[in-house]
Amino acid sequence: MRQLLVIVLAAGEGTRMRSALPKVLHAVAGRPMVAHVLDAALAAGAAQIAVVIGPDHDKVAAEVRRVAPQAEVFVQAERRGTAHAVLAARAALERGYDDVVVMYGDTPLVRPDTLAALRVPLAEGAGVAVLGFRPADPTGYGRLVTEGGELLAIREEKEASAEERAIGLCNAGLMALDGRAALDLLDRVDDANAKKEFYLTDVVAIARTLGRTAGVCEVAAEDVAGVNSRAQLAEAEAILQQRLRARALEAGVTLVAPETVFLSADTSFGRDVVVEPNVFFGAGVRVEEGATIRAFSHVEGAHVGPGAIVGPFARLRPGAALGQGVHVGNFVEIKASDLASGVKVNHLSYVGDSSVGANTNIGAGTITCNYDGFRKHRTTIGANAFIGTNSLLVAPVSVGDGAYLATGSVITDDVPADALAIGRARQVNKPGLAARLRARLSSGVAPKA
Ligand code: UD1
Ligand code: MG
Numbered sequence: 001m002r003q004l005l006v007i008v009l010a011a012g013e014g015t016r017m018r019s020a021l022p023k024v025l026h027a028v029a030g031r032p033m034v035a036h037v038l039d040a041a042l043a044a045g046a047a048q049i050a051v052v053i054g055p056d057h058d059k060v061a062a063e064v065r066r067v068a069p070q071a072e073v074f075v076q077a078e079r080r081g082t083a084h085a086v087l088a089a090r091a092a093l094e095r096g097y098d099d100v101v102v103m104y105g106d107t108p109l110v111r112p113d114t115l116a117a118l119r120v121p122l123a124e125g126a127g128v129a130v131l132g133f134r135p136a137d138p139t140g141y142g143r144l145v146t147e148g149g150e151l152l153a154i155r156e157e158k159e160a161s162a163e164e165r166a167i168g169l170c171n172a173g174l175m176a177l178d179g180r181a182a183l184d185l186l187d188r189v190d191d192a193n194a195k196k197e198f199y200l201t202d203v204v205a206i207a208r209t210l211g212r213t214a215g216v217c218e219v220a221a222e223d224v225a226g227v228n229s230r231a232q233l234a235e236a237e238a239i240l241q242q243r244l245r246a247r248a249l250e251a252g253v254t255l256v257a258p259e260t261v262f263l264s265a266d267t268s269f270g271r272d273v274v275v276e277p278n279v280f281f282g283a284g285v286r287v288e289e290g291a292t293i294r295a296f297s298h299v300e301g302a303h304v305g306p307g308a309i310v311g312p313f314a315r316l317r318p319g320a321a322l323g324q325g326v327h328v329g330n331f332v333e334i335k336a337s338d339l340a341s342g343v344k345v346n347h348l349s350y351v352g353d354s355s356v357g358a359n360t361n362i363g364a365g366t367i368t369c370n371y372d373g374f375r376k377h378r379t380t381i382g383a384n385a386f387i388g389t390n391s392l393l394v395a396p397v398s399v400g401d402g403a404y405l406a407t408g409s410v411i412t413d414d415v416p417a418d419a420l421a422i423g424r425a426r427q428v429n430k431p432g433l434a435a436r437l438r439a440r441l442s443s444g445v446a447p448k449a
Contacts, residue, residue: 010105030264081197121215150311
């Protein structure tokens, strides 16, 4: 097995994003771009990952540690070009890996297979291998200068002749280097060019002068789409959504109108899940076998148990955990709450910071009052309980197994198991008083025309 070092360049400013956030932290499918790139590096079997970030990019470093705790982070103090950025990871290169693959932090759609394909020429003796693609508009990309199928050099747009600019095959950015030769190649790169930058792409011509060959792999343009603007971020999002929908369908999920369902990279579905139109899945959702997510629901950080039914128009927020066969109906919001199997919350309710035992029925308009303006408090409801319509449970409070809350109750004290709790003003009927009241109120008022 050849040992692989992946170097991720993420020192870009991303000025065209017009954002306070470093570019590589902008998300596609609910996950920062750099996390997608790290996922691909890990899936490709990287023995080590080195990420090169810009100064003051502590947030990028934190995200890297979260996704790939074993990765090393290097800071490129000054932006002096892509070869200069790779050399910021010199300490990692000096350890001597078999293969080195350079990836860009703003190219989130790269597939692990592409990394594998790029390493094939190295195994066959090439000094470097680059990834080629044919963009609709090649402006701005380095052109791959070939002769008889052999790669001679990569010419950056600024240095390219008119003839070279006419070349349609461009450099996607990903590059693989023979790990034993990488430092020697990189140290020979200079900044004698239009941008006064150390171009990583120069290593192709340098390798050839040292008698090494350079390989090319070609991929579909959409796999290597780079993100430099919000418009390109939206394009990358659209491509990734297509892939995620295809993956869900392939896994046995029914998407009634796939193009209206928005998924996160980590959305996980069991077989025979049905998702109706216009549903949004934020990060961290697991939906188990046979569950149905009905139209216009918003689901994030939630676990939906087997056979559960959610929506239409439901909102599951982080920490919502629904057991087997739970029903959560229209205009219901669930946050940080465990609903055991068979629980029903079908209409117009808020259940937050709560646990609800099996088969309890929560009536329409029930609210757990979990916040006092300073702290969140928990509500505990047992199994087989009945929470009457329009009840308010003022947390912290608990309701025992089998208890029954009368409709319209405001529950401030714990309710023992099997008790009936009535927490509302008593009704008073005054016979005949309606007619007298009407007479009094209407005196001196002209009847309506
Ligand atoms: C680069 C390639 C070009 C290729 C294109 C594909 C070079 C010289 N050119 O051009 O052949 O067609 O990508 O998109 O490599 N970076 C740093 N530090 C630096 C400079 C860049 O970390 O000092 C990072 C950037 O954050 C980015 C990546 O390297 O992730 C590429 O840099 P960028 O300036 O976008 O290069 P391009 O001009 O697009
Ligand atoms: Mg670029």
